[in-house]
Amino acid sequence: MAVVRNIFISILLISCARSVTRVNPDQQIDLSGRWNDSDSRTVAQKMITELLSSDKFKDYAKALNKKPAIIVGLVRNKTSEHIDADNYIKKIEMAIYNSNIADLVESDSFRDKLRQERAEQQDFASSGTASKWGKEEGANLMLFGEMTSETDVYNKKRVVNYVTTLFLTDIETNKRVWYGQEEIKKFIKD
DSSP states (O other): OHHHHHHHHHHHHHHTOOOOOOOOTTSOOOSSSSOOHHHHHHHHHHHHHHHHHSHHHHHHHHHHTSOOEEEEEEEEEOSSSOOOHHHHHHHHHHHHHHHSSSEEEOOHHHHHHHHHHHHHHHHHSOTTTSOOTTOOOOOSEEEEEEEEEEEEEETTEEEEEEEEEEEEEETTTOOEEEEEEEEEEEEEEO
C-alpha cells in the first residue's frame, strides 16, 4: 500500500512539475495582454529614433554647434497597470547613449551618488587622483513624459490602447524642442 501511494505521489509531482525554457530576450511573448518588456523596448527604440531624426532636433543641435546633452527625467505611469517606469527609462537612456547623436547626462539620483563619491575622494584619495569639482557636463535638454492607457471591454473581449508621450525641452529656455507619441493597441480574448 505504501509503495503504491509513493508511486502515485511521485507521478503526481512529476506531472505538476514546472517547465522552463530559455528564449531569446528579443522574442516577443505576450501572456497577459498587459504592457511588457517587448512593448517597452519597441516604444523606446521607435521614439528615440524618431526624436533623433526629427528636423527640430537636428536644427537644435546645429544651432548648438555640438552634440546636445540629454537628461532623461520622469516618465509618469498614468495607466491602471503597474509598469516599471525605471526599466522603461533605462531602455530610453540606452537608445540615446547608443545613438552617438546626443550625449547622455546622469539622472538626479545617480548624480547625487557621484557627488557623494567626489566629496569622499577629497578626504580619502590622493590629490593627484581625486576627481575635481565643477567639471560636470550640464544637460541642454530634458526628456520626460507620461504613459496612459484606454481600455474597452465587452463580454470576454478587451482592447487596451497604450499611449506613450514624450517631451524634449530646452532646460535653459523651457522651449519644447520635440514632442512625440507612440501607441500600442492590444486585443485580448479570454
